[in-house]
Amino acid sequence: MGEVAHRYDETLPLEYRTQESRLNILGFWIFLGAEVALFATLFATYLVLFQRTGSGPTASELFEVKDVLIETLLLLTSSFTCGLAIFEMRRGRLAGLLAWLLVTLLLGAGFIAFEIREFIHYVHEGATMQTSAFLSSFFVLVGTHGAHVSLGIGWMILIIIQLLQRGFTPKTARKVFIVSLYWHFLDVVWIFIFTLVYLLGMVM
């Protein structure tokens, strides 16, 4: 802390101006490093178990291509709109930022809705978490990602409220920036899920 903590640097983008913000952003990057380790473990678990289907269905018998494609489309688009939101923030346009955040949020909610639909469908087919090791690892890996997206939606709502209350400040700008890092990270994880879970499941 100390006077260093409040050293203010006008030349940087708003979210980087205070020392506190710089610490927070670095800390969040490191947290994402831990998240990479977390998802890597879940992927490893899935890859070890995904052919161990017991008496339950296999991946290619189960997966719904259409739902998964819609989910992918929604989430990848939301990452693009999230990027646009940051672009608007850098240009200092609060209305544009709010609009794109809202779009991001709705796309994220759409993703979750389709994912829940997909899960309910599987459960109706008799494929639950308890059926086989493959399904346990599938639901926990994809479900952990879904829980992250849901948390991100709640978090984004809180930040939108703060933007409406306080407008642009170094603090709100930093929060928007950090939630955008989180959002893009979840997108990257989804690309791996799409490839290693769904595409691999279809062909094997």
Add this chain to the structure above:
Amino acid sequence: MKWSEFFVTGEPLIYAADVAIVLTMVGIVFVLTYFKKWKWLWNEWLTTVDHKKIGVMYIICAVLMLFRGGVDALLMRAQLTAPNMKFLDAQHYNEIFTTHGTIMILFMAMPFIIGLMNIVVPLQIGARDVAFPYLNALSFWLFFFGALLFNISFVIGGSPDAGWTAYFPLASNEFSHGVGNNYYAVALQISGIGTLMTGINFLVTILKMRAPGMTLMRMPMFTWTILITCVLIIFAFPVLTVALALMTFDRLFDTQFFTMANGGMSMLWANLFWIWGHPEVYIVILPAFGIFSEVVSTFAGKRLFGYKAMVGSIVGIAFLSFIVWVHHFFTMGAGPAVNSAFSITTMAIAIPTGVKIFNWLFTLRKGKIRFTTAMLWSLAFIPNFVIGGVTGVMLAMAAADYQYHNSYFLIAHFHYVLIAGTVFACFAGLHYWYPKMFGHILNERLGKWTFWLFMIGFNICFFPMYFLGLMGMTRRMYTYSEGLGWTPLNVVATVGAALMGIGFIVLCYNIYYSARYGERDMTGDPWNGRTLEWATASPPVHYNFPVTPVVEDLDAYWVMKKKYGGFQVKEEDLKPIHMPSNSGRPFWMSVAFFVAGFGLVFKWFALAIVGALFIVLGLILRSFEDDDGYYIPIDEIKRMERAARKGA
């Protein structure tokens, strides 16, 4: 569930513990009320975000857990002293070795190390606090309530009994019916989240908050080891998080991860556990190496020999620690190729570790050695740790390991590295930094009594176990028959354990004695130290440094003393100091974690949801918080500095 199932019944030892717990709680409440200390407790401790106070609380918990884990150890030794003992039955013995291992690693070694790093690291790098003080408080309270949840298991619901490694299928519902292993899964999860946040916090602190002039290669060795330890925590603990989550799903929601049917794979647990577990042992040993480096350098009166090689070897050890995990189960059916690869990586760890041993020896060479208590612990570490290390290389040979595996040879090995490494370091660090924490020195005479009792007791206790292992005694057996010839060495081991217990009692008495009569440290630098923590008052004012120190070389404070006669503070350089505000939220959010965890353990999901809602509420309130801390005005700093330095 009936009340007779909720509370553990039928065991006289447990009833005695129940009475002791109730009496202790009544005693604490009475003392706090009688001396009107509730407000003090809340304002000064429970809501604090000061890294030094948080560190002290970590260490208090660690010492309490050392007591608990030590009692477990003594109970086990009592049971094994003679053949066919009836002191503990098999189930009780299983529970005790499980809690002993889990508590000693996760709730004793970890908080002791984290406590010392909380106190020392910001001071060593010339910072006023850690990067995220609020998060630091949350880390502590999550650890605290995780430990509490784990510890109540032996009176409420029943302790875990599948070993600290909790291997499947033994730890599954099928073979461990009670709630014991739910406690294991949930309590470790809660404190593990706290540890992960500590790792992130200290990594950012060390990378970004060093005093001007302190380049990475001018950092004190303890800070270096913490930096690398943080990296280990950040990449190892998420694996534990996942492993415990999968265990929780298997136990509470009947998933099939580690089961015996429907495709489950119990070996997956062993792999995940040790992918975390092996880095974990380096998480507790690397800081120990850092402590010894500081102590040896200070009391030899010399700069640490081979600083760059020391840094290189910690980085090397950290890297290797992630690629050796299979050596924990060479006998569980991996092929010769896999075993050979892991055998080689394991033996390779001896190289950087050997480099460090020689560097400490060369630091001592031609030094003007002062045999303080901290130094005695550090000197004893070297030969004892080498015994543990050499037997470790023996265990690393996969073919030979089939002979040693799960025998007392292994027990002796890991106690030689963990006690001679981590525990000796905790004691060395405690004696060394005690004046910095509390403003008085731990009595040296009593300290040396503790040292000799504990160190000799340790060798008497564990050295015979190497031979017991070679004679065929396997770990986790609760009794043995008379004709096996193990009795004499077991008696010796129990005597050693008793000596260690007496050493611990002397340490506790020393803490009390020194608080009353100990020599007060008025200088802030009782050992003629070399690093920046000794440039502050003992105990430091809560902002640590009135002005940020400027670092010119390694051993920053030593250089200051030689060049300028100490850390010079000019009153005209003072500026208002910004400090973070206290917060009660980390405390009550961790209580919510405890409540949610307790609900999960007993599958009372309504209670778990209530706890979870309070956690979410805490996060929302934190998000909306608009508290940027406060400034200490210059006049106040002047007044505090004069008060702190009046003895100098």
